[in-house]
Amino acid sequence: MLPVQVNRLTVQEAGDRYVELVRAKTVTGALSPSTAEVYARDVATFVRLAGPGRVLDDLTGEDVDAVLLAFARKPDERRKRDGQDKSSGGNTGQSAASQARFRRSVSALFRHATSAGWVHLDPMAASSVRARERGGLRPERRALTREQAEGLIEAAASPAAPPAETAGSGAGRRRRADQRTEVRDALVVLLLTTLGPRVSELVRANVEDFYTNDGVRYWRIFGKGGRTRDVPLPDAVASALDAYLAVRAGGDGEKALLLSWRGRRLARGDVQAVIDRVQRQVDPGRRRAVTPHGLRHTTATHLLADGTDMDAVRRVLGHSDLSTLGRYRDDLPGELEVAMGSHPLLRRRRGRAVRDDQAGPDA
Secondary structure (H helix, E strand, O other): OOOOOOOOOEHHHHHHHHHHHHHHHHHHOOOOHHHHHHHHHHHHHHHHHHOOOOEHHHOOHHHHHHHHHHHHHOOOHHHHHOOOOOOOOOOOOOOHHHHHHHHHHHHHHHHHHHHHOOOOOOHHHHOOOOOOOHHHHOOOOOOOOHHHHHHHHHHHHOOOOOOOEOOHHHOOOEOOHHHOHHHHHHHHHHHHHHHOOOHHHHHHOEHHHEEEEOOEEEEEEEOHHHOEEEEEOOHHHHHHHHHHHHHOOOOOOOOEOOEOOOOOEOOHHHHHHHHHHHHOOOOHHHOOOOOHHHHHHHHHHHHHHOOOOHHHHHHHHOOOOHHHHHHOOOOOOOHHHHHHHOOOOOHHHHHHHHHHHHHOOOO
16 A cells, blocks of 8 residues: 655665664664674665665666666775776676675665655666576585585594794794684584584674583574574584684683684684685695685585485574575586486385396296
8 A cells, every 4th residue: 555645755864764773673683783784885875876865755767777787887895905906807896796685785775665655666666677697696606516525524624733833033932722723723614514604603603602402512503683593513513612612712701612813703704714724735636615605505505415304404504484495505416317316216116126136037
């Protein structure tokens, strides 16, 4: 039902009110602070591109398309910070993933604007600009193959021995106990590869989030939307956790599970460096670059390929909707051949044929 009278807010006023509402959701746990800031940043970009002084209700589908296209062409500042040359002939705009995220943020803004009576009609319904299909984001599969994943796990479980002494001007002094980062790195890789947590969930983890019940170790993961899930740890991961806790330098009652060698909570950006450090110990034939999110895909892919119940995998990953699993599941080489080679409708027939062969011609 259309609102009788629309509150003709400017784009700036609507953006400010919406961002205030989004940030308020972090207090109740409905949104994580990092997610709220992503929304806030996207809305601020939308306000700037659409024109702060324009009335929100005056924006049409064509106006929204113009904003989405302007954002798509906007240089990616993260690549500049990484030192990539933007003057080259390469793609200087936003990645398809960033475009899709920005569109979701703008859509959420207009959904709220429609329900709050700031616009008569949602202009997103008339928008035609779309980012490239998700498949275009994956020139290379995200999940590691079994051989690659096992190589990474083996390298994590058997880290190279640390040097006895530090290098540089401090040579001659013994390596401090709180610099034993190889044990921490092993735990990080094992947790990411076998349980597939979001990187934000991993760095937020505290020591008290791990507990034992009936002899089984669990990790209580605080996920998106204020939801929690208790995931049992495989024995190898539980052993890696105990090994790390034995050398972890808590200091001053620090609650964080994963600490830097200076005793501070590990940051999101540090996790990729940890993975890369362990990858350097993997045999080159089994090594492939992977992100923390790629390891989340790896968890989902191999659990599902092994026949694990889909709802159990959903609960491990912390998805609220079972359909989300489809985006996390990659094809595995040879899996179709294996599946059709042991077709469930032909197993009884094949077993009967085997018994006949064993019985021989005189049976």
